[in-house]
Amino acid sequence: MxxxxxxxxxxxxxxxxxxxxxxxxxxxxxxxxxxxxxxxxxxxxxxxxxxxxxxxxxxxxxxxxxxxxxxxxxxxxxxxxxxxxxxxxxxxxxxxxxxxxxxxxxxxxxxxxxxxxxxxxxxxxxxxxxxxxxxxxxxxxxxxxxxxxxxxxxxxxxxxxxxxxxxxxDFTDPDVAEHRRRHAEMQEIKFCTTKDKVRLAWTTNGSGPPIVKAPNWISHLQLDWLGPGFAPITTSISAKYGLVRFDARGNGLSDWDVAEISFERFIDDMEAVFDAAGVDRAPIIAFSQGCSIAAAFAARHPERVSAIVMIGGFALGRARRGGARDLKLAEAFRAMMTAGWDDDYPSLRDLLSQTIIPGASEEDRRRYAEHMREMITPENLGRFRDVIDYLDVTELLPQVTAPCLVAHCRGDRMHPIREGQRLAAGLPNARFIAYDGDNHLVPENDPVWPLLERDVQGFLKEYV
Structure with a gap:
């Protein structure tokens, strides 16, 4: 019945x-x-x-x-x-x-x-x-x-x-979220000057042996604490080490009105931050194109880099990957970004947010899309894309003697896993780990996050 x-x-x-x-x-x-x-x-x-x-x-x-x-x-x-x-x-x-x-x-x-x-x-x-x-x-x-x-x-x-x-x-611990908000408000922002007189904003979060974060395509020392992509790893590492972070030239809290944005200048900027923070030798943690910058810096200054963690990285920019489709995608991405960067919701930034952190909640992706607008101008974004899409560090990779942990999600929508595999294959002392996820930057809501945190912390423990 x-x-x-x-x-x-x-x-x-x-x-x-x-x-x-x-x-x-x-x-x-x-x-x-x-x-x-x-x-x-x-x-x-x-x-x-x-x-x-x-x-x-x-x-x-x-x-x-x-x-x-x-x-x-x-x-x-x-x-x-x-x-x-x-x-x-x-x-x-x-x-x-x-x-x-x-x-x-x-x-x-x-x-x-x-x-x-x-x-x-x-x-x-x-x-x-x-x-x-x-x-x-x-x-x-x-x-x-x-x-x-x-x-x-x-x-x-x-x-x-x-x-x-x-x-x-939301699987984020509320106490951790509050801890991040306090860090964003209370951290001391410092400035250093590069060889070509550009002011870079940098800070150290946490205490202990230093670890330096390489610059990624856009960032903001205060807003990154609130974003689902960078906040988890920043919190995790700064709980055990002194994490040195900085905003690349042309974005964040660093100078926006700069004469040159180039790959060589990004490497010089890392040296300026190492010097300003008093870091003689340390591991580097890098994301996306920051992995190529970290590799180039390690090839130029092997005595200053003890190890590198590379997450979602690549050795070849989209326009250098040998396919007509990749070149068209690079050109389309640049045109769309510069033309639609300041659009209201739904904007290109929202599309990028869905591509970079699809595993985050809609609420967090929306907030991240809004933060992007505060990180960089459309003009500088176009200049960044001209560098990122055409970078090629494949010939430098054999010169990187530091041990590297190369981590990539199998379903990464921003840069496919084959690019992470190509990066690892070119490094003489690399360990490659693939995760069953589709995020470019891994938020805490992704079950991949505990695995990534475990592997990164285990690797760093060996080389700090």
Whole structure:
């Protein structure tokens, strides 16, 4: 006999299940069985839920309380984000989670109805390792939710008439977020002068042995603390070391009105900051084109560089990669950036934000897009692109004697993984690590982040 009741529904799905089954189904099924037995089932029991059914690639779970459902999903995903998690195949197993609440139809032990279907649709839209929930679910949970949430806007789903307003779970520790805000406000900004009389803004965050960050395409010493791409790694490293950061010429808090923006000047600027900070020898941490700058600096001054961490890097700019498509993309990117940089929402900056940090929440991507406008002028951006798109450090790479950790996400939309592999292959003392993610800069909401943090901290410990 059919019954109807109000329920909070948690839908779980295994990311990449079909692909992994084709490779080694017995190993995957054994790992999933262990994962459900040790993590999912105990979490559901603790939060007074009921597993309606386990599917090969996921689960349908019912709760009478929306808060219990959210806390259960959070506990499961939090556990799966731990860097030493043994559930892998051979890559870490990731789940997507979707939460919705509404009337369900009960037939025996099974559930049917719109609430079930909508929870499944929401789950399919979640990032790997993420949790999405409907605004209706959030309203039913009331005002006692302690888990931080971020707005994700309205989304349309096939078979559902009205768009649904969504939120995502923010896995950033609130205490860490407050710590970053204080750092942004209280850090001491200093200035040094380059060989060609350009003023560079620099600062040191944290204490201990120094680590120097190479300049990336745009930055801002204060705003980077608030951005989802740089804030996690900056916080992590400055907690153990003295992280020296600076804004490259032409952007951030450094001089914008400069006669020359060139790759050679970027290398000179690194030397000026090393000298101003009193750093004789240290590791460098670099992102994107900063990896090429770090490599060139290490080739020129091997005595000053003990190691390099390279994240999302490349040795060849887009226009140098040998394909007509890459050249056209470089030209199109430059034209779009300079023409549309100051546009209001939705802007080119929003598109870039989605490309650089697709795993961040819509709210964080929007804020990052707004911050970009404060970092650089459209004119200087065009000058930067002329340098970045045409750089080529392949002949310098064999001269880099320092050990290098080269890290790249397999689905990086800004610079494909083959460019990170090319970079690592040219370095005589490099270790390459690929992660199953699609971010260029890795935010904390990406389950790749704990792995990246573990690997970077482990590598630096050897060479500081």
């Amino acid at each position: 059919q019954q109807q009741r109000l329920a909070a529904i948690l839908s779980l799905d295994v990311v990449g299940f079909s692909r992994m089954m084709q490779k080694d189904s017995p190993t995957l099924l054994a790992a999933l069985n262990s994962l459900y037995r040790k993590i999912v089932t105990p979490a559901v029991a603790r939060h007074h839920g009921r597993i309606v059914k386990l599917l090969g690639d996921g689960a349908l779970i019912e709760f009478s309380s929306a808060i219990e459902a959210l806390e259960c999903a959070y506990a499961i995903q939090k556990r799966l984000r731990e860097a030493d998690l043994p559930f892998s195949y051979p890559e870490p197993i990731r789940l997507r989670a979707g939460l919705h609440a509404g009337d369900v139809v009960v037939e025996g032990d099974d559930l049917f109805g719109d609430a079930v279907n909508i929870a499944a649709r929401i789950q399919a839209a979640a990032h790997p390792g993420g949790i999405l929930l409907s605004h209706i679910f959030r309203t039913l949970a009331g005002s006692h939710i302690k888990i931080p949430l971020k707005r994700e806007g309205r989304h349309s789903f096939k078979g559902i008439e009205q768009p649904i307003e969504l939120l995502s779970v």
